Amino acid sequence: xxxxxxxxLTLLALLGLATAQTNIEFWYAFSDxxxxxxxxxxxxxxxxxxxxxxxxVTGERKGSYRETLDASVLAARQGTPPHLVxxxxxxxxxxxxxxxxxxxxxxGGGLDLSDYxxxxxxxxxxxxxxxxxxxxxxSPILYINKDLLxxxxxDRNLVPGTYGEILSACExxxxxxxxxxxxxxxxxxxxxxxxxAEQGAPLVNNGNxxxxxxxxxxxxxxxxxxxxxxxKTLNDNGYYTYTxxxxxxxxxxxxxxxxxSVFHITSTADLGNITKATKEAGxxxxxxxxxxxxxxxxxxxxxxGASVWLTTGHPEAELEIxxxxxxxxxxxxxxxxxxxxxxxxxxxxxxxxELTAEGWFAEDxxxxxxxxxxxxxxxxxxxxxxxxxxxxxxxxxxxxxxxxVLNGAEVDATLTEAKRLADAALADYNSxx
Numbered sequence: 001x002x003x004x005x006x007x008x009l010t011l012l013a014l015l016g017l018a019t020a021q022t023n024i025e026f027w028y029a030f031s032d033x034x035x036x037x038x039x040x041x042x043x044x045x046x047x048x049x050x051x052x053x054x055x056x057v058t059g060e061r062k063g064s065y066r067e068t069l070d071a072s073v074l075a076a077r078q079g080t081p082p083h084l085v086x087x088x089x090x091x092x093x094x095x096x097x098x099x100x101x102x103x104x105x106x107x108g109g110g111l112d113l114s115d116y117x118x119x120x121x122x123x124x125x126x127x128x129x130x131x132x133x134x135x136x137x138x139s140p141i142l143y144i145n146k147d148l149l150x151x152x153x154x155d156r157n158l159v160p161g162t163y164g165e166i167l168s169a170c171e172x173x174x175x176x177x178x179x180x181x182x183x184x185x186x187x188x189x190x191x192x193x194x195x196x197a198e199q200g201a202p203l204v205n206n207g208n209x210x211x212x213x214x215x216x217x218x219x220x221x222x223x224x225x226x227x228x229x230x231x232k233t234l235n236d237n238g239y240y241t242y243t244x245x246x247x248x249x250x251x252x253x254x255x256x257x258x259x260x261s262v263f264h265i266t267s268t269a270d271l272g273n274i275t276k277a278t279k280e281a282g283x284x285x286x287x288x289x290x291x292x293x294x295x296x297x298x299x300x301x302x303x304x305g306a307s308v309w310l311t312t313g314h315p316e317a318e319l320e321i322x323x324x325x326x327x328x329x330x331x332x333x334x335x336x337x338x339x340x341x342x343x344x345x346x347x348x349x350x351x352x353x354e355l356t357a358e359g360w361f362a363e364d365x366x367x368x369x370x371x372x373x374x375x376x377x378x379x380x381x382x383x384x385x386x387x388x389x390x391x392x393x394x395x396x397x398x399x400x401x402x403x404x405v406l407n408g409a410e411v412d413a414t415l416t417e418a419k420r421l422a423d424a425a426l427a428d429y430n431s432x433x
């Protein structure tokens with residue numbers, strides 16, 4: 001009897017092993033129900049159409065972008081890395097240096113790049129290799145309260161395109177006596193980085209860190225001084241407003257949607273939420289490209305957001321399924337759906353074509369502005385974005401420097417000190433390699 005029982009238990013165990021599924025783990029950073037739910041829906045769809053039922057994709061939120069990267073590195077060191085990780089764009093050098101990822105373009109027979117929007121895929125191409133698949137991509141644009149423009153005595157269809165044009169509009173707005181500041185944007189280095197790129201200026205040396213590892217942060221360049229001097233002029237004249245906090249996205253958006261500023265600069269990823277909020281507030285929303293330095297040819301923007309990376313240390317079959325999933329999640333149809341839900345750019349030209357064909361942009365021209373800005377961006381090292389391992393520390397240094405200028409500090413001296421601090425942080429990071 002005992003032998004028969006053991007035989008039955010052994011058979012059941014073998015059957016269990018035969019039917020066990022291997023999880024292809026995807027760790028991501030979104031916490032809100034809408035975006036996280038969209039990802040889980042795509043996972044369910046992909047699993048349903050998988051021919052090999054020995055595998056299934058699972059998704060898990062792991063915290064902020066930095067927390068997600070840290071958790072992935074720790075898991076890799078413990079021998080249990082996920083297969084797919086969503087990482088923010090400025091974590092790219094950290095991701096490469098971590099050694100736990102492998103270029104997605106080298107898995108499963110390469111990658112067809114023909115349908116990707118060039119400035120987007122350009123960011124994630126490092127050393128000639130496509131390291132990750134772009135997913136949620138964005139850039140900043142100018143948001144406009146058309147009703148307040150008209151109330152201030154300006155043409156309600158005015159779209160300032162340069163620093164000087166913004167200042168001119170601000171002068172009229174201030175003189176009109178309306179109860180709103182001219183312009184607001186949150187104090188975030190991301191905007192500084194964009195304005196550097198618009199001038200065709202690198203943020204760091206050595207080809208923006210793409211020819212070889214960056215060793216210097218170019219915070220005392222003419223381009224950097226142009227940006228901070230303009231912000232200082234806005235502030236000194238009483239035209240600029242922010243919450244007083246660094247990187248306060250929600251607070252800055254609230255200033256605009258509560259009609260406390262005429263102009264607002266923030267991400268295209270906020271277009272959906274801001275459009276809804278302005279309708280509820282009862283004013284007409286306009287949009288324009290990111291205002292830029294006068295007398296400089298518009299070069300374009302650096303892509304923001306995040307991409308999805310493949311980790312090393314997995315069987316090739318698992319990596320190929322992981323790659324197939326991320327290509328499925330970012331295919332033409334899904335990128336259309338993603339854009340409509342969030343306002344993030346779809347990463348494929350075919351998605352833009354589909355949105356255009358169905359009249360999406362005709363319904364809301366503000367979305368067209370965002371796409372025009374991206375598609376007209378010139379792919380080069382400046383718009384490709386800077387690579388450096390100390391990017392997060394550098395962002396804080398830049399933000400604190402601009403805040404000092406807002407509080408009365410002199411531009412040149414403040415940027416000189418910021419450069420010293422940023423170079424030291426970069427050198428400290430580089431000393432590990």
